[in-house]
């Protein structure tokens with residue numbers, strides 16, 4: 333529970349995105365039950381950090397957020413597809429140029445596979461530049477008889493298992509902001525500065541290890557090359573291929589941080605959470621009358637909600653009424669994460685209720701979080717086959733109901749890690765000791781991510 337809360341003190345100014353100190357309702361969440369919040373160790377550090385955050389520049393701009401809402405509206409109608417991916421938990425240490433570029437390249441590669449296979453525009457969105465706060469099943473962790481606070485993401489405490497590192501340090505919110513800013517700066521440079529030019533489709537594959545998915549991608553890239561050369565000879569204008577739109581997203585878990593980055597847009601006079609373009613509410617914090625749903629109901633960003641296997645159709649309808657009362661296209665995304673074993677049985681009733689109500693949400697599959705298991709040798713892992721099975725189930729259910737499977741949400745990385753089991757160049761448990769790097773949930777590695785993209789492209793092309 334939040335023990336300490338202050339209202340950001342920023343005055344309303346005439347700048348493009350002014351502080352939101354007095355905007356009605358934005359602090360309503362403070363009087364509601366709130367779970368998964370830190371217990372900061374120093375009240376003064378907390379107050380200083382929040383007041384500094386509340387006057388720092390926005391990380392994203394309201395106009396970009398509005399563009400994303402339009403793109404998501406198209407995806408909800410089956411005219412585009414959302415690809416959202418990145419780490420379970422970003423860390424400050426791993427916010428390096430190499431790591432960030434490997435992830436962006438992998439997402440660009442996946443997007444090309446999907447666009448080419450499905451002949452649909454793909455909306456590219458990272459779980460990046462702000463994915464620093466983690467909900468946990470337990471408040472504590474015990475190792476060799478020693479119990480300390482659980483790791484809750486770099487924005488709250490450190491992963492190192494010492495009392496100092498695990499204390500909840502509010503100054504980390506400032507470091508999270510600055511790390512998000514530098515990550516976003518690099519992403520913008522990559523995607524706007526020529527690196528994402530479709531004519532460099534081969535270059536994105538360089539530096540990754542040779543494997544079956546790598547080879548399959550090369551052959552697709554050759555086809556794209558031929559098509560581009562043909563169009564070039566016909567005198568086509570390739571200006572539009574030079575840049576790609578890339579959006580940032582994270583779980584809006586730490587409400588003091590999200591509130592401090594909320595600004596009033598000078599064009600519309602409305603509040604935008606400028607910490608990311610898209611924010612989602614996690615499975616553990618989606619109670620209808622609790623703080624997270626209240627706070628996010630009041631910002632203009634497109635909002636996602638994770639829906640686990642216990643979700644009922646009525647839960648979904650209540651969330652729509654709270655988060656999207658105007659039924660605005662692109663406003664609300666439901667990210668289902670029911671588990672391979674449950675999806676075919678549980679998802680239909682939820683979709684049917686929503687469809688019958690006339691609401692049009694964007695349906696996205698997260699095939700990761702319902703399929704977590706512990707390996708024999710003690711690592712948190714997921715079987716690639718289970719992940720694939722949930723994706724297949726998601727497409728089957730939508731096909732049977734005539735609704736739109738509009739996106740894929742993945743925990744993935746561009747690095748050659750060993751965290752999820754299987755794939756066509758299979759990862760086994762023995763590889764974990766050397767190549768398991770995640771500080772929270774297991775991610776698909778570069779090859780498994782590409783493989784997943786080919787599979788989803790296949791499913792989408794059957795649909796169209």
Ligand SMILES: O=C[C@H](O)[C@H](O)COP(=O)(O)O
Pocket residue numbers: 420466467468469470772773
């Ligand atoms: O990423 C999601 C959650 O933070 C994570 O799955 C919770 O994991 P835990 O059960 O290890 O706390």
Ligand SMILES: C=C(OP(=O)(O)O)C(=O)O
Pocket residue numbers: 420467583613614615616638669701773
């Ligand atoms: C915590 C997460 O997921 P969920 O809320 O679906 O468990 C996550 O996306 O890392």
Ligand SMILES: [Mn+2]
Pocket residue numbers: 420421701743772773
């Ligand atoms: Mn996770």
